[in-house]
Amino acid sequence: MTDAPLLSIKGASKRFGAVTALDDVSLEVGAGEFFALLGPSGCGKTTLMRLVAGFETAEAGRVEIGGADMSGAPPHRRPVNLMFQSYALFPHLSVFENIAFGLRRQGKGKAEIAARVAELLQIVRLEGVETRRPDQLSGGQRQRVALARALAPGPRLLLLDEPLGALDRQLREETQFQIKEIQRRLKTSFVVVTHDQDEALVMADRIAVMRAGRIEQIGSPTDVYERPATRFVASFIGQMNFLEGRMESGEFTGPLGRLPAHDSGLAAGAKAVLAVRPERIAIAPVSEGGAGVGGAGVDGVVEDVAFRGETTHFRLRLSGGEALRVSRGAIGGPSFSVGDAARISIAPSAARFFASE
Numbered sequence: 001m002t003d004a005p006l007l008s009i010k011g012a013s014k015r016f017g018a019v020t021a022l023d024d025v026s027l028e029v030g031a032g033e034f035f036a037l038l039g040p041s042g043c044g045k046t047t048l049m050r051l052v053a054g055f056e057t058a059e060a061g062r063v064e065i066g067g068a069d070m071s072g073a074p075p076h077r078r079p080v081n082l083m084f085q086s087y088a089l090f091p092h093l094s095v096f097e098n099i100a101f102g103l104r105r106q107g108k109g110k111a112e113i114a115a116r117v118a119e120l121l122q123i124v125r126l127e128g129v130e131t132r133r134p135d136q137l138s139g140g141q142r143q144r145v146a147l148a149r150a151l152a153p154g155p156r157l158l159l160l161d162e163p164l165g166a167l168d169r170q171l172r173e174e175t176q177f178q179i180k181e182i183q184r185r186l187k188t189s190f191v192v193v194t195h196d197q198d199e200a201l202v203m204a205d206r207i208a209v210m211r212a213g214r215i216e217q218i219g220s221p222t223d224v225y226e227r228p229a230t231r232f233v234a235s236f237i238g239q240m241n242f243l244e245g246r247m248e249s250g251e252f253t254g255p256l257g258r259l260p261a262h263d264s265g266l267a268a269g270a271k272a273v274l275a276v277r278p279e280r281i282a283i284a285p286v287s288e289g290g291a292g293v294g295g296a297g298v299d300g301v302v303e304d305v306a307f308r309g310e311t312t313h314f315r316l317r318l319s320g321g322e323a324l325r326v327s328r329g330a331i332g333g334p335s336f337s338v339g340d341a342a343r344i345s346i347a348p349s350a351a352r353f354f355a356s357e
């Protein structure tokens with residue numbers, strides 16, 4: 001991000017009685033950026049969005065939008081709109097009137113409202129349904145009306161709190177792409193809040209991973225997936241194997257043998273954890289003498305094989321008794337059955353190391 005950030009949160013802290021909802025949170029969102037706030041339920045995501053929108057005040061820290069300090073600015077004076085978790089539309093109003101709602105409150109004239117609503121219907125691809133009521137729409141269409149309504153006043157920043165929570169899985173995926181496409185065309189900054197890692201990975205330019213009121217990592221989807229900064233991030237996003245071992249002068253020794261670990265920052269002699277994703281592990285028949293991707297490999301026994309369409313997943317037991325999950329593309333490669341011996345190896349670049357807890 002080279003330009004001045006559109007949104008800047010600096011050291012925000014918020015408590016509710018004994019609960020610390022936000023603990024020294026800082027982050028920046030660029031103009032035109034699609035940002036995701038990802039974390040488990042209760043980690044403070046909604047509180048942070050309410051703080052940005054002006055519905056909540058913090059004990060410490062500040063919020064700046066477009067370089068202006070928002071302290072004391074009420075919600076309607078901020079160039080922000082928040083689309084709530086339950087985006088209830090007005091059931092008795094038409095699609096047109098639902099979208100026009102914020103514009104009427106702004107005191108816009110009739111012609112301007114009609115033109116703006118038509119533009120928004122086109123943006124969210126809902127032309128032709130403006131006279132219908134919400135109960136005459138599908139779930140996905142209702143979601144897009146809510147999006148159009150939130151965009152109507154022309155916010156510089158749109159906050160979407162769990163926007164797809166009410167949709168079933170297939171519709172969620174479809175709507176993720178629609179929202180992303182709409183954001184790309186409008187170039188309005190979006191912050192989407194989600195507890196669903198797939199949603200964050202699919203939609204966002206950058207992701208902030210939150211845990212218990214704190215930010216654990218901010219980075220691109222590939223950053224947080226390939227280079228998780230903490231063990232929590234490693235376990236929260238995607239599937240991960242964790243294997244206990246020990247650091248020894250620049251190497252990690254554990255159930256997968258010795259691996260170079262110069263950059264781990266962990267002291268020699270320390271107990272440590274190797275993190276490796278199932279798809280980064282090579283699996284070969286023992287007779288072939290290793291999978292040839294670095295390291296001599298270790299042996300294990302296949303305990304389960306699960307075909308999942310795009311991928312096949314193996315559960316293995318290593319000779320030291322540790323369980324290991326391995327996955328690979330469903331097509332090609334040798335086949336394995338339960339009870340088969342297999343040789344396991346990983347490339348050094350697939351390994352991450354964390355301090356033992």
Ligand SMILES: Nc1ncnc2c1ncn2[C@@H]1O[C@H](COP(=O)(O)OP(=O)(O)O)[C@@H](O)[C@H]1O
Nearest residue numbers: 016019020021040041042043044045046047048
């Ligand atoms: N108005 C409130 N009063 C008391 N506790 C609250 C209030 N709002 C949020 N909390 C608490 O703050 C924490 C963070 O909540 P929230 O921001 O809603 O998390 P998330 O959106 O990530 O699920 C939770 O422990 C929640 O119970």
Ligand SMILES: [Mg+2]
Nearest residue numbers: 045046047161
């Ligand atoms: Mg929430």
